Amino acid sequence: MIISRGFHGRRPTADRKLPPGQYETTGFPVLSAGPTPRLSAADTELSVTAETGRRHTWRWADLMALPSERPTVDLHCVTKWSKFETRWEGISLDVLLADVETDADHTLVSSHGGYTTNIPLADLLDGKAWVVHTYEGEPLAPEHGGPLRLLVPHLYLWKSAKWLRSIELRDEDEPGFWESAGYHDYGDPWREQRYRGD
Amino acid sequence: MARATVQGRLGERLRWRTAEVVGRGSEYAEATTLMLKVPDWPGHLAGQHVDVRLTAEDGYSTQRSYSVASTPEPGYLEITVQSLPDGEVSPYLAHDMAVGDLLELRGPVGGWFVWRPEQEEPVLLVAGGSGLVPLMSMIRARGSSGGRTPFRLLYSLRSPAHGLYTKELREGLPGLDVTYLYTREAPEGAKREPGRIVPSDLVDHGWPAEFAPTCYVCGPTAFAEKASAYLVLLGHSPERVRVERFGGTGE
Ligand SMILES: Cc1cc2nc3c(=O)[nH]c(=O)nc-3n(C[C@H](O)[C@H](O)[C@H](O)COP(=O)(O)OP(=O)(O)OC[C@H]3O[C@@H](n4cnc5c(N)ncnc54)[C@H](O)[C@@H]3O)c2cc1C
Numbered sequence: 324m325i326i327s328r329g330f331h332g333r334r335p336t337a338d339r340k341l342p343p344g345q346y347e348t349t350g351f352p353v354l355s356a357g358p359t360p361r362l363s364a365a366d367t368e369l370s371v372t373a374e375t376g377r378r379h380t381w382r383w384a385d386l387m388a389l390p391s392e393r394p395t396v397d398l399h400c401v402t403k404w405s406k407f408e409t410r411w412e413g414i415s416l417d418v419l420l421a422d423v424e425t426d427a428d429h430t431l432v433s434s435h436g437g438y439t440t441n442i443p444l445a446d447l448l449d450g451k452a453w454v455v456h457t458y459e460g461e462p463l464a465p466e467h468g469g470p471l472r473l474l475v476p477h478l479y480l481w482k483s484a485k486w487l488r489s490i491e492l493r494d495e496d497e498p499g500f501w502e503s504a505g506y507h508d509y510g511d512p513w514r515e516q517r518y519r520g521d
Numbered sequence: 522m523a524r525a526t527v528q529g530r531l532g533e534r535l536r537w538r539t540a541e542v543v544g545r546g547s548e549y550a551e552a553t554t555l556m557l558k559v560p561d562w563p564g565h566l567a568g569q570h571v572d573v574r575l576t577a578e579d580g581y582s583t584q585r586s587y588s589v590a591s592t593p594e595p596g597y598l599e600i601t602v603q604s605l606p607d608g609e610v611s612p613y614l615a616h617d618m619a620v621g622d623l624l625e626l627r628g629p630v631g632g633w634f635v636w637r638p639e640q641e642e643p644v645l646l647v648a649g650g651s652g653l654v655p656l657m658s659m660i661r662a663r664g665s666s667g668g669r670t671p672f673r674l675l676y677s678l679r680s681p682a683h684g685l686y687t688k689e690l691r692e693g694l695p696g697l698d699v700t701y702l703y704t705r706e707a708p709e710g711a712k713r714e715p716g717r718i719v720p721s722d723l724v725d726h727g728w729p730a731e732f733a734p735t736c737y738v739c740g741p742t743a744f745a746e747k748a749s750a751y752l753v754l755l756g757h758s759p760e761r762v763r764v765e766r767f768g769g770t771g772e
Contacts, residue, residue, distance in 0.1 A: 324576055324580075324582075324625075325539060325576060325623045325624060325625050326576055326577070326578055327575045327576060327577065327613070327618075327622070327624065328578070328622075329613075329617055330575050330576070330577050330613050330617070331577055332575065332577045332581050332582075332583050332609055332610075333583075333609040334581060344574070344582075344583070344584045346583050346584075346609065350768075350769070352742060352766070352768045352769075353742045353746065353766050354766060355764065355766070356633050356634070356763065356764065357749070357759050357760070357762055357763065357764055358738075358749035358750055358752065358753045358759050358762045358764060359746060359749070359750060360759065361750075402586060402768070403572075403583075403584050403585060403586065404768070436759055437760065466742075466746055500633075504631070504632035504633060505534070505630075505632060518534070518535055518630070520535050521535060
C-alpha cells in the first residue's frame with residue numbers, strides 16, 4: 324500500500340457504509356456508452372421471453388395497471404460513486420414475472436440502442452429488482468433511463484439497464500455489453516467485482 | 522451497438538501497480554499533466570483510462586478514473602488532471618503531487634471508447650474542457666502510427682487561457698483540423714460569439730453524417746449529453762457516436 328502524504332480525503336457521511344473503493348456523491352452522475360435515446364412512454368413495449376420462446380408483452384398502460392412499489396435504495400456505480408437513499412417507483416420483477424413459466428437460471432436484458440447486460444434470474448426475484456418509471460416523484464429523465472429502466476440496486480449500476488426493452492430468460496449465460504468488455508459477470512459492489520477476475 | 526473488445530491479459534490489467542511521478546507539466550492554473558513511470562505497464566489503447574487509488578495515512582482510500590493522455594507505450598503514461606473546487610482527489614493530484622511521489626493505479630480500462638490505428642473512417646472528436654484528454658491520446662496515437670485518416674477536433678473551453686496541450690495543438694498535424702469553441706471569452710477578432718456548443722458548430726466544423734465518421738464525445742456529463750444528442754439530431758447514427766461522461770454538471 325502506498326500512503327499519499329498530506330492526502331486526507333473526505334469520509335462518507337457518518338453512520339453510512341460505502342462499498343470498497345466507492346465515494347459518496349449527492350449529485351446524480353450519468354454513465355452510458357452512447358448518446359441518450361429519446362423514447363416516449365406511449366410507444367413503450369416491454370417484453371419477457373422465456374427459454375421456451377413464449378413471449379409476454381406489456382404496453383405502458385398495462386404496466387401502470389400493475390401494483391407498484393416505492394423502493395428507497397442506495398446506488399453504486401462502477402465509476403466509483405455511490406448515492407444514498409434514492410427514491411423510485413415501479414413494478415417489482417416478482418409481479419412482472421409472476422405468470423411466466425420458466426426453468427431458466429439466466430437472463431439477458433436489452434435496451435433501446437442495443438445495450439445488453441446479463442443477470443442471474445435469482446437476482447431479479449425476491450424483492451431485489453424493479454422496472455421503474457419514476458425517480459424522486461418525477462417521471463424518469465431520459466439520461467437516467469426514462470421512460471423505463473431496470474433497477475437492481477444490489478449490483479453495480481450498469482446492471483440496471485436504462486431504456487429497458489426486453490428481458491430474455493435463458494438456459495445459458497451470455498455476457499452483455501460491458502461484461503464482454505472485461506467488466507465482471509456478476510458485479511457485486513461489496514466484493515468489489517468491477518472487472519472480470521476481480 | 523457493436524461488442525466492445527479488450528486487449529491484454531486480464532490478471533495483468535487488474536493488478537494495482539505503483540507509478541512514480543517523473544515529471545509535472547502545468548497546462549494552466551487548474552490543470553496539470555503528471556508524467557508517470559509505471560514499470561511493466563503494458564501500454565493502452567487510445568481512449569482508455571486508468572483507475573487511480575490514493576490512501577491517507579490512517580488507511581482511508583478512495584479511487585477515481587483518469588484518461589490516459591499520452592501515446593500508447595509500455596512503461597510510461599501521462600494523465601492530465603483538472604483540479605475541481607472542493608474536489609476530494611483532483612486538487613491533490615494537480616497541485617500537491619511532486620516529482621518522486623508514488624501513487625497506485627490499475628488498468629488500462631475501457632474497450633468501447635477507443636480509437637485503433639486500423640480504423641479507416643474519418644473521425645470527429647468533440648471535447649468539453651478536460652474531456653480533451655482521451656481524445657488527445659487518439660490524436661497522438663494517430664500521429665505516432667503515421668495514420669492518414671482525417672481527424673476533426675471541436676474543443677469547447679472557457680477561454681484561450683484554459684487550453685490543454687496548447688502548443689502541441691497549435692503546431693498541428695497534417696489531416697487534423699482543430700476548431701476552438703470558447704464558452705466565456707473568445708480571443709479578439711474571433712468570428713464566433715462566446716457560448717456553449719450549438720448544432721451549427723457541429724455542422725460547420727464536423728463531418729457530414731453521410732461520411733459516416735466515428736464520433737467521440739467526451740467531457741462533463743452535461744456537455745457530453747448535449748453534444749451527442751446534437752450529433753444524433755444531425756443524422757449521425759447512434760452506434761457511431763461514442764460517449765465518455767466525466768461526471769459533474771458544469772460546463
Ligand atoms: C472514465 C473517466 C475518465 C476521466 N478522465 C478524467 C481526466 O482525464 N481528467 C480529469 O481531470 N478528470 C477525469 N475524470 C473525472 C475524474 O474521475 C474525477 O471525477 C474528477 O477529477 C473529480 O474528482 P474529485 O475527487 O476532485 O471531485 P469530487 O470530490 O468527486 O467532486 C467534487 C465536486 O465536483 C463535481 N464534479 C465531479 N466530477 C466533475 C467533473 N468532471 N466536472 C465538473 N464537476 C465535477 C462533483 O459533483 C462535486 O460537486 C474522468 C472520469 C471518468 C468516469
